[in-house]
Amino acid sequence: MTDARSEAIRKRIRGRYRAERRFRGYGAAAIGAALLALALLLGSIVTRALPAFFEHRVRLSVRFDPALLDAGERGAAGLTQANYGAVLKQALRDRFPEVTGRSELRALSGLLSVNAPFELRDRVLADPALVGRSAEVWLLLTDQADLHLKGAGEGAGLSDAQVGWLEALRAEGRVERAFATRFLRTGDSREPELAGIWGAVVGSFWTLVVTLALSFPIGAAAALYLEEFAPRNRWTDWIEVNINNLAAVPSIVFGLLGLALFLNVFGLPRSAPLVGGMVLALMTLPTVIIAARSAVRAVPPSVREAALGVGASPLQVALQHVLPLALPGILTGTIIGMARALGETAPLLMIGMVAFIVDVPGSVTEPATVLPVQIFLWADAPERAFLAKTSAAILVLLAFLVTMNLAAVWLRNRFERRW
Amino acid sequence: MRVVDPVLQELRHKLLRMGSLAESILEKALVAVWKRDRAAAREVQIDDLEIDRLDLSIDEAVLRILATQAPVADDLRGVIAAKMIATDLERVGDLARNIAKCALRLAEHPEVTIPTRLRTLGDEVQRVLHRALDSFADGDAERAAQVLEQDDQVDADQDVVIRAAIQDIMSHPELTSQGVDFILIAKNLERVADHATNVAEDVILATQARNVKHAAKLRE
Amino acid sequence: MPAGESDPRSGSAQYLTKITARDVNVFYAEKQALFDVNLDIVHNQVTALIGPSGCGKSTFIRCVNRMNDVVATCRVEGKITLDGEDIYRDEIDVVQLRARVGMVFQKPNPFPKSVYENVAYGPRIHGLAASRQQLDEIVMSSLERAGLLAEVKDRLGDSGTSLSGGQQQRLCIARAIAVSPEVILMDEPCSALDPIATARIEELIGELRSNYTIVIVTHSMQQAARISQRTAFFHLGRIVEVGETAQIFTDPHEPRTRDYITGRFG
Numbered sequence: 056m057t058d059a060r061s062e063a064i065r066k067r068i069r070g071r072y073r074a075e076r077r078f079r080g081y082g083a084a085a086i087g088a089a090l091l092a093l094a095l096l097l098g099s100i101v102t103r104a105l106p107a108f109f110e111h112r113v114r115l116s117v118r119f120d121p122a123l124l125d126a127g128e129r130g131a132a133g134l135t136q137a138n139y140g141a142v143l144k145q146a147l148r149d150r151f152p153e154v155t156g157r158s159e160l161r162a163l164s165g166l167l168s169v170n171a172p173f174e175l176r177d178r179v180l181a182d183p184a185l186v187g188r189s190a191e192v193w194l195l196l197t198d199q200a201d202l203h204l205k206g207a208g209e210g211a212g213l214s215d216a217q218v219g220w221l222e223a224l225r226a227e228g229r230v231e232r233a234f235a236t237r238f239l240r241t242g243d244s245r246e247p248e249l250a251g252i253w254g255a256v257v258g259s260f261w262t263l264v265v266t267l268a269l270s271f272p273i274g275a276a277a278a279l280y281l282e283e284f285a286p287r288n289r290w291t292d293w294i295e296v297n298i299n300n301l302a303a304v305p306s307i308v309f310g311l312l313g314l315a316l317f318l319n320v321f322g323l324p325r326s327a328p329l330v331g332g333m334v335l336a337l338m339t340l341p342t343v344i345i346a347a348r349s350a351v352r353a354v355p356p357s358v359r360e361a362a363l364g365v366g367a368s369p370l371q372v373a374l375q376h377v378l379p380l381a382l383p384g385i386l387t388g389t390i391i392g393m394a395r396a397l398g399e400t401a402p403l404l405m406i407g408m409v410a411f412i413v414d415v416p417g418s419v420t421e422p423a424t425v426l427p428v429q430i431f432l433w434a435d436a437p438e439r440a441f442l443a444k445t446s447a448a449i450l451v452l453l454a455f456l457v458t459m460n461l462a463a464v465w466l467r468n469r470f471e472r473r474w
Numbered sequence: 475m476r477v478v479d480p481v482l483q484e485l486r487h488k489l490l491r492m493g494s495l496a497e498s499i500l501e502k503a504l505v506a507v508w509k510r511d512r513a514a515a516r517e518v519q520i521d522d523l524e525i526d527r528l529d530l531s532i533d534e535a536v537l538r539i540l541a542t543q544a545p546v547a548d549d550l551r552g553v554i555a556a557k558m559i560a561t562d563l564e565r566v567g568d569l570a571r572n573i574a575k576c577a578l579r580l581a582e583h584p585e586v587t588i589p590t591r592l593r594t595l596g597d598e599v600q601r602v603l604h605r606a607l608d609s610f611a612d613g614d615a616e617r618a619a620q621v622l623e624q625d626d627q628v629d630a631d632q633d634v635v636i637r638a639a640i641q642d643i644m645s646h647p648e649l650t651s652q653g654v655d656f657i658l659i660a661k662n663l664e665r666v667a668d669h670a671t672n673v674a675e676d677v678i679l680a681t682q683a684r685n686v687k688h689a690a691k692l693r694e
Numbered sequence: 695m696p697a698g699e700s701d702p703r704s705g706s707a708q709y710l711t712k713i714t715a716r717d718v719n720v721f722y723a724e725k726q727a728l729f730d731v732n733l734d735i736v737h738n739q740v741t742a743l744i745g746p747s748g749c750g751k752s753t754f755i756r757c758v759n760r761m762n763d764v765v766a767t768c769r770v771e772g773k774i775t776l777d778g779e780d781i782y783r784d785e786i787d788v789v790q791l792r793a794r795v796g797m798v799f800q801k802p803n804p805f806p807k808s809v810y811e812n813v814a815y816g817p818r819i820h821g822l823a824a825s826r827q828q829l830d831e832i833v834m835s836s837l838e839r840a841g842l843l844a845e846v847k848d849r850l851g852d853s854g855t856s857l858s859g860g861q862q863q864r865l866c867i868a869r870a871i872a873v874s875p876e877v878i879l880m881d882e883p884c885s886a887l888d889p890i891a892t893a894r895i896e897e898l899i900g901e902l903r904s905n906y907t908i909v910i911v912t913h914s915m916q917q918a919a920r921i922s923q924r925t926a927f928f929h930l931g932r933i934v935e936v937g938e939t940a941q942i943f944t945d946p947h948e949p950r951t952r953d954y955i956t957g958r959f960g
Contacts, residue, residue, distance in 0.1 A: 286766070357799065358803065358805070359764075360799060360803065361799070361803040361804070361869075362815075363764065364761065364796065364798075364870070365796070365815065365870065365873060366816060366820060367789070367815075367819055368789050371819060380806065476956070544916055545956070546915065546944070546955050547943060547945065547946055548952060549956050550943075551945075
């Protein structure tokens with residue numbers, strides 16, 4: 056072995072190591088770039104969404120003058136119908152006695168949310184003894200006041216007078232910022248400060264429940280049948296080709312189908328999670344079937360032979376041996392389908408889930424909206440306050456997605472470990 | 475070419491060598507008798523050692539083949555037959571040594587008349603042994619069967635020789651010692667023929683899977 | 695070759711034939727795998743099927759428990775009977791047949807369940823146990839007869855796949871025994887095992903013989919010679935020779951048989 060040869064070998068080795076290090080560097084750089092993009096995206100969403108999670112309230116001294124209330128009987132019905140608006144206006148006049156004109160007074164009341172009278176009513180209903188007394192009450196501010204307090208300046212849309220009154224209240228320490236749980240607890244509303252995401256969350260939940268209940272069993276059963284029982288002939292080949300094609304069909308087509316069939320022919324309720332779920336189930340079925348089929352196919356034939364050898368019928372083999380082993384794969388396919396369904400808007404628009412729904416749906420047949428549609432509606436709304444809420448809704452959607460995926464991983468692990 | 479073939483070939487070579495040694499040792503012993511050649515008689519002792527060594531070597535080879543090759547069918551029969559043939563040939567060597575001892579004793583006498591019938595018996599037994607070994611070399615079961623048929627004749631001829639020798643002893647008592655040697659040589663020759671017969675029976679077992687041993691006795 | 699030779703062990707010339715095959719021809723689509731197979735399997739004996747790869751031995755035993763039914767392109771002609779009944783008759787319940795004719799495969803394939811569940815599955819689906827206690831008894835005795843109980847009695851809850859190769863195969867045998875079959879078919883059961891595990895299984899087969907009729911396909915002629923009473927030699931889809939094992943291995947009649955078992959072709 057001459058020196059020249061060993062030197063050449065050493066050079067080659069060094070070159071090889073260099074190439075490897077370069078390659079590793081490229082990989083790390085790619086991952087770094089991806090993480091950076093992700094961080095930027097998430098960061099921008101989070102910073103825009105944060106304001107939506109906080110609301111501002113003002114503390115006013117309110118006199119529950121029975122004359123103003125005009126409650127009639129003191130019973131619950133009377134208290135519910137009482138004129139809390141008048142009481143509220145009086146409380147404002149008490150604080151700002153210089154405000155006299157009707158339009159001025161309207162501007163002043165405009166600082167409070169339209170919900171404020173109902174907040175008063177709820178206080179009184181909770182404690183009827185308040186009638187005839189005074190109390191310090193925290194009341195929700197309107198979205199424009201809220202925007203101003205969050206530092207929007209001119210963009211808040213308040214008049215100079217309103218700004219003056221608001222600042223005066225703030226100087227007195229009567230304004231506080233609180234975590235807006237109502238964003239997570241209430242349904243949609245025309246008033247931005249009252250709008251919450253909960254309605255859409257529940258709507259998405261019910262829709263996905265219907266989708267899951269339909270696509271998982273049907274998909275798993277179809278895959279089992281096609282792989283274990285169906286004869287291999289031209290018909291089954293044709294079915295397979297069609298299933299593969301359906302997986303690529305644009306989702307809005309399924310919405311059209313849902314409109315024509317479920318709504319017009321079957322007469323099912325519009326905007327209901329039932330119909331939305333059925334449409335999404337149609338959409339995700341091809342994905343589920345394809346994933347389930349490959350999971351079933353991946354079960355080694357030795358398992359089937361062993362079961363058959365012991366005298367199990369083909370049905371027992373399929374349900375008691377093949378299905379449990381294929382379950383992790385089927386679940387994965389289903390979760391992928393569900394995740395796609397969670398973010399679908401187009402087909403649901405077709406069947407009318409674009410309506411403005413205030414109430415949180417209590418069942419699958421009540422009208423509802425879903426998270427992506429809600430995001431779409433809010434993104435379209437003119438009020439500036441909805442900007443933050445749109446981003447916040449996107450965060451909620453992402454959280455929903457992550458939760459679903461974690462549930463899938465947990466389920467998968469649980470089934471894989473057991474077998 | 476199977477793994478077992480060279481091993482079987484080697485075994486066969488050993489046996490063929492043992493066979494030709496057996497033939498030559500018998501020839502030498504008989505020549506020592508006919509020609510009263512003491513040197514030849516002593517050589518026989520040495521040749522017998524060679525046969526014994528071959529016997530041991532074949533023992534070892536057979537054990538090894540059975541253990542490592544697990545032969546079946548004709549291979550198995552051939553290997554078992556090989557061991558049995560080696561044993562018979564080793565006995566032939568011992569019998570030749572006995573004949574050589576008789577030759578040494580006869581050579582001490584100044585003058586000896588070898589009975590013609592004894593010579594004839596010697597030639598006959600040599601032919602029988604040769605035919606048996608030929609049938610092994612060629613794997614010829616028919617020739618082996620012929621060997622079996624000749625055994626009775628050999629027995630009869632041996633009887634005649636012994637009876638004549640006894641007659642001679644009775645009529646010429648001073649020739650007793652010679653007579654006894656003649657009887658011993660005849661007996662040993664008959665035993666050689668018996669062993670040749672065994673070899674023929676082994677050949678039939680190996681080639682035709684028929685065990686014809688002790689047939690005469692079992693028939694009765 | 696129809697049964698008719700007398701068994702030199704027993705005094706009489708009569709002995710039970712458990713399975714017969716008459717003029718069996720098997721096709722995979724257009725390709726014929728078995729040609730005019732005629733074979734008798736004797737009751738409570740071990741019959742070995744030997745022959746080079748692809749000669750049809752596995753195809754044949756898979757016909758006996760109708761495992762070939764799951765192969766869509768497979769067509770079986772001829773008659774195979776179990777205790778005199780044609781097993782390819784329309785009225786035959788294949789599931790019941792497979793409970794009477796069990797099978798052990800080349801590569802041990804226990805269910806991915808616990809040891810107990812592996813053995814209990816068969817009896818459960820065939821309704822062989824009226825109570826949990828009876829099921830326990832069946833499981834224990836099957837494991838005992840398969841020579842596995844001592845090694846797993848503290849591990850009945852462990853997964854069947856956590857056992858060693860030899861133990862897994864014995865578990866598969868216990869699983870097959872648990873449904874009280876009459877016949878056990880074994881398709882090269884030891885080919886994936888080490889020599890010690892193989893020896894244990896051969897010993898087990900010897901013990902099982904008194905209660906079951908066993909048909910074993912094997913590539914190892916020594917194994918066939920050691921454990922079987924009758925041997926059938928398959929070549930190119932036909933049976934070349936059938937006979938008592940000792941006779942086949944000391945003096946086979948057919949030259950092809952002799953050439954195969956002495957290794958002149960493989």
